[in-house]
Amino acid sequence: MAFVIPAPAVPVLRVADSDGTFPVRRVYCVGRNYADHAREMGGDPQREPPFFFGKPQDALVPRGGEIAYPPATSNLHYEVELVAALKAGGRDIPVERALECVYGYAVGIDLTRRDLQAKFKDKGHPWELAKGFDQSAPISDLVPADRLGKPTSGAIWLAVNGQERQRGDLGQMTWSVAEVIAHLSSYLTLAPGDLVFTGTPAGVGAVVPGDRIRCGIDRVGELEIVLV
Numbered sequence: 001m002a003f004v005i006p007a008p009a010v011p012v013l014r015v016a017d018s019d020g021t022f023p024v025r026r027v028y029c030v031g032r033n034y035a036d037h038a039r040e041m042g043g044d045p046q047r048e049p050p051f052f053f054g055k056p057q058d059a060l061v062p063r064g065g066e067i068a069y070p071p072a073t074s075n076l077h078y079e080v081e082l083v084a085a086l087k088a089g090g091r092d093i094p095v096e097r098a099l100e101c102v103y104g105y106a107v108g109i110d111l112t113r114r115d116l117q118a119k120f121k122d123k124g125h126p127w128e129l130a131k132g133f134d135q136s137a138p139i140s141d142l143v144p145a146d147r148l149g150k151p152t153s154g155a156i157w158l159a160v161n162g163q164e165r166q167r168g169d170l171g172q173m174t175w176s177v178a179e180v181i182a183h184l185s186s187y188l189t190l191a192p193g194d195l196v197f198t199g200t201p202a203g204v205g206a207v208v209p210g211d212r213i214r215c216g217i218d219r220v221g222e223l224e225i226v227l228v
């Protein structure tokens, strides 16, 4: 038996200060996981259960760099996020075991076609095309969890053309990384290679071609993209 088309490549992330690479299976994202961002999106910052969406694995842009401004939008937004990369998975993972599933962490940007998202929300349509488009998930190298410890505090920030637009702290997450993984695993089976984007603090906004976006998370790393 032979493939009748070339097999799609598995995206891989680099591991910081290592020769190792991390093969990606699925990319999950959690919505509105910082109260101040929930408010700026017109939502209720109460502690409602987290909700999830996904991006295709080939939306990842390891190490950032040039990103083509996508079609079908005139309101492309950045959202800087901590990304957890799983080395183990399962179903119904208890919160107190969830961080044992994490291989490491990265800095990611959840690029969003905000105008399309608003239209889809109004119509009750899926968000898919507002979130899961080409190059919509730039991501840094991974830092192994054993070098970082628990991701429960640390500054998370983003600047556009040198001007700071987002600044928060991982401690402001409504649902912790462990809680996010536990919740997600109540809906489906998580597996090694899965990535989880864990939400963004307030200050999201639009960017245009020519903009240089730099972001980072304390002890995790930094990531830069340029829109072209």
Ligand code: MN
Pocket: 029, 030, 031, 032, 079, 081, 110, 197, 199, 200
């Ligand atoms: Mn997001």
